[in-house]
Structure formats: structure tokens, C-alpha cells
Amino acid sequence: MSRTPLPYNPKVLDLFRNPKNLGKMEDATVTAVAGNPSCGDMVTFYLKISEQEIIEKASFESYGCAANIATSSVVTEMVKGLSLKSAWEDLTWKKVTEAVGGLPSIKFHCGVLAVGALKRAIRMYFEKKGTAPSWLPQEHTFEEKQALEEEELARRLTKRLKTEEEK
Ligand code: FES
16 A cells, blocks of 8 residues: 655655754753644654843754654744743744644644643753743643643653554
8 A cells, every 4th residue: 555645845854854943962051852632643842042032043853753753843933042032922833833844633643742742841941940930821731732741741641542442
């Protein structure tokens, strides 16, 4: 049985082949790993944050698909030079999807994972600092809820596997 290739636009394919800011950041201020429960893929975001809480640089490692690599790549470019507040407020999965020129709808969750990992990294920064600015919502955003921590992802996938075995 042959599989029909997904209708990715040329920009997504180009970013997939030539992603920006790919790789581990040794001097990162904060690192967040996040996984998507619908596909089990993982992404790691690294942020270097200045004392003034400006994102000086961002990089990522992705074990996801072309859509996740493309969206993660644009996220790292879009947040560079932004304050944590602006990065938090400006970046949504819809904006990131637009920035890659659109995605097939079954791939929307891959962009949600990229933004969720970024937001988890920003929240983690404040958790490490022990402070929370007024603009940071206590309740996790949609993207954060979709981008689970490694342990939670493993727990959910094991549960799903068991349920499928019992069928
Ligand atoms: Fe898992 Fe795209 S299918 S990140």
C-alpha cells in the first residue's frame, strides 16, 4: 500500500530541510521538553534569557515530523529579541502556522507542540526564579496543556497502549 505524501507547502519543506537554530544550546538559561499525546513526538526548546528578561537566542531539537521542525524553526526566529511577556502574548499556534504558510489540518497539533514547548520554557523560567509576573496566567494555556512533560506523556501513552491491548 502506498502512502499519499502530505500536501506541505514549499516553505514548510524548505524549513524542514534547512531548519534555523537547530541543536542543543550549552549556555541556555532554561530548557523545556514537551511531547504531544496524539502522536508521541517530542521537542526540546532552549532559551537564553537576559537579566532584562529578553530572549537573546532560542534553539530546538525535534523528534517530530516536518511540520514540527518547520514550526519550531520559525518560533525560534520569531522570539529572538522579544521580552518574555511579548513572546508569551504574541506567539500562538495560529500565528506560527501562518508564518510557515499554512499546514494541512491534521498537522495543526505539530505547531501547537512547538508553541506549547516555548510556553513551558517561559513558565519554567519563572518557576525556577520563584516569581510570577502578573501577565502569566496561573491556568495553563491550551498549547501548554497539549504539550505534555515527558513523564506525563509516557504515562498517557502507556495507558493508551494498555487500553488498545485490552480491546
Ligand atoms: Fe508528531 Fe507532527 S506528527 S509532531
